[in-house]
Amino acid sequence: MDSTTGYLMNCRKRLIILGRVQGVYFRASMCREAEKYKVTGWVRNRLDGSLEAMLQGEAEALESIIEWARHGPPGARVDQIEISEGYGDYREFSQHPTR
Helix, strand or coil: CCCCCCCCCCEEEEEEEEEECCCCCHHHHHHHHHHHHCCEEEEEECCCCCEEEEEEECHHHHHHHHHHHCCCCCCCEEEEEEEEECCCCCCCEEECCCC
8 A cells, every 4th residue: 555645556567478378268267357356457369379468456466366377267278477567557457459
């Protein structure tokens, strides 16, 4: 919590998820998880077969969704997650087009 404003501070993380993560409803499942944890941001497939997500929310919520992403939905196989600092300011969680 920010001591000057009294508001919970938002954290941001960028994930690149490698493995069998396309064609297994990973994006739709991540949208449900984001709603559950009150995380905003976006998720999209990448042309190289990986998945990219930008997450914004409370630190504990981000840790929970990152832990979920280590396994993903049934049918997914997550080999690796690259986590870096995120950017942007988001009001909702959405699916973006492949890029």
